[in-house]
Amino acid sequence: MRYFLIAGEKSGDQHAAGLMIRIREQDAQADFRFIGGDAMSEASGNEPLLHIDRLGFMGFTQLLGQAGRILKLFKVCHQGILEFKPDLIIPVDFGGFNLRLIRWAGIRGFRSVYYITPKIWAWMPSRGKKIARYCEKALCILPFEPDFLSRYGADSHYTGNPVVEYTEPVVKQDPGQVRKRLGLPQKEIIALLPGSRNQEIRMLLPIMAGVIPHFPAFQFVIAACDPFPDSYYQNLLPGMPATLVRGKTLELLRASRSALVTSGTATLEAALTGTPQVVCYRTSGISYLVARLLIRVKHISLVNLVLGRTCVDELIQGRLKVSTLQMSLERITAEGPRRQEILEGYREMKIRLTDRKSAEEAARIIVAAAIRT
The missing domain is CATH 3.40.50.2000 (Glycogen Phosphorylase B;)
Incomplete structure (x- = not known):
């Protein structure tokens, strides 16, 4: 199956790399394209379409000053998805960008499973509606998140926390x-x-x-x-x-x-x-x-x-x-x-x-979803 992953920060790169390894254990033919960093490159054996070292946003005013980079990132993702035609898109955290991307992808018929859902409980909780509408599954790494997302109709699961x-x-x-x-x-x-x-x-x-x-x-x-x-x-x-x-x-x-x-x-x-x-x-x-x-x-x-x-x-x-x-x-x-x-x-x-193995649990759900294509 074909998987397109987007991780925009160092921690997301590390978590996504662990997920890739677990996906390949359950889907030996897994083919990856991704936005990410060195950890994802090592896990997949491929180079990223865009390396996260060229990103790195912090704060609202800094984001305004990086509009050109953000637009380039959208362009790279759009082109990569249209060319690769993934069975599943897997956004990894990085909510400010990924929530916009899943909407774009959903309108065009692409399916998404979110791994490490963004912290919508902290601000702009109405974004939960977007996750519910455009993601088949929402995989959470904090134990209180599934209950929060379920209020908006999201099919959410606690997979355990990869840091554990x-x-x-x-x-x-x-x-x-x-x-x-x-x-x-x-x-x-x-x-x-x-x-x-x-x-x-x-x-x-x-x-x-x-x-x-x-x-x-x-x-x-x-x-x-x-x-x-x-x-x-x-x-x-x-x-x-x-x-x-x-x-x-x-x-x-x-x-x-x-x-x-x-x-x-x-x-x-x-x-x-x-x-x-x-x-x-x-x-x-x-x-x-x-x-x-x-x-x-x-x-x-x-x-x-x-x-x-x-x-x-x-x-x-x-x-x-x-x-x-x-x-x-x-x-x-x-x-x-x-x-x-x-x-x-x-x-x-x-x-x-808990001691749940987050990447293994998430990979099981993701591969099962991809097979249903």
Whole structure:
């Protein structure tokens, strides 16, 4: 069967790659075309029609400035779908783009199954109607999402969360041994995860790095990512002692005493590797004002959203300052009740997410749907 996948971010690329592997286990003749990154390329043996390194949008004002790229992405997708004639289109997260694409595809008779449905419960919930109308199945990775989507008539399923599966091997490793394998000194680590997109790294890393002088007993290690060279990071923290680690974010989290983490999938990764965290978020002033008008949830971190209460600190926009970061980081790094409260919350969150193998479950549903063509 022929499958066309669209993942627009690093986390989506990783999740989609795992899905491709599981699809091929159940459909040996699976043929893939996709928008994605290196992980999807490795999983499929093909190159993407457009690489996600050429994307990377963050915030409303940034999107306005990238209109040309977005239009190019639509053009590449439209042309690729019309030429490939997939049995199924599989949008992976990336809701701002993919929800428009499934409408275009549905009008032209193409079928879609959404994997990792966008966070419509956070803002513009009426988009659930679009998912219900243009997607045969909506496959969710947060346990509260199917009930929400079913209100709009979507055939939705909780497949488990893929982060649970791919963090399991790391969780079993000894932090000291992981630190040694990373080539880091045997000194306790505070990890900095400033994100994977240019805009968020530039906004967050200098503030995160501002706490470094206040924790002289620790080494600070940054989870760096491609395509940004070492010099890019070094220019954002002049004179600050910090080490870069690439492609080993889970291992870095496992080896760390605590972490400062950008809002997103990394908050789940920190929780599932047992690393107390402070969640950070900042965007442009205009983007933040628009978000405040649209967003309907109290929390931004996936940990707090799954638990339905505040477990980890969220420092957002004006509250994200070196002084507040330092205060929160001190409380979770030192042994004490706040640190234990977070670790207990992580255990509860893990139970709620369940041990289902998300990619395997999603692949089973997707292949069955494709065969019904």
